[in-house]
Amino acid sequence: MKRLLIILALFLVPVQARAADLSSMGLCKITYYCPCESCSGPYQDKTATGTRCEEGRTVAVDPDVIAYGTKLLIDGKVYIAEDCGPGVKGDHIDIYLDDHERTERLGVRYTNVWIIRGGEWDE
Numbered sequence: 001m002k003r004l005l006i007i008l009a010l011f012l013v014p015v016q017a018r019a020a021d022l023s024s025m026g027l028c029k030i031t032y033y034c035p036c037e038s039c040s041g042p043y044q045d046k047t048a049t050g051t052r053c054e055e056g057r058t059v060a061v062d063p064d065v066i067a068y069g070t071k072l073l074i075d076g077k078v079y080i081a082e083d084c085g086p087g088v089k090g091d092h093i094d095i096y097l098d099d100h101e102r103t104e105r106l107g108v109r110y111t112n113v114w115i116i117r118g119g120e121w122d123e
């Protein structure tokens with residue numbers, strides 16, 4: 001029984017710490033883009049904030065809605081808002097991918113997005 005309680009405590013504490021740092025954006029529109037000319041024009045893999053796009057990290061947002069540098073939790077993965085796009089307005093997040101084929105295959109969908117405020121999120 002004692003062992004079980006210790007295991008439970010280890011499990012519950014991080015969950016509570018995580019929940020406190022999340023703020024819901026509700027259901028957001030999710031699309032995908034890549035460095036090709038049709039997706040990114042002349043910018044290629046350069047973001048609006050001067051970083052180089054990285055799959056699994058970079059997302060484009062409407063900077064009037066989400067500040068650059070904000071960490072976002074989408075489908076259990078952490079992304080950083082560091083780019084923008086002419087078609088990315090309001091509750092719309094454009095996720096960077098390395099190749100165009102997947103951006104078309106994944107298309108458009110809607111999912112819950114969370115803003116991670118403070119603290120660290122361990123994936």
Ligand SMILES: [Zn+2]
Pocket residue numbers: 033034035036037038039040099100103
């Ligand atoms: Zn593309």
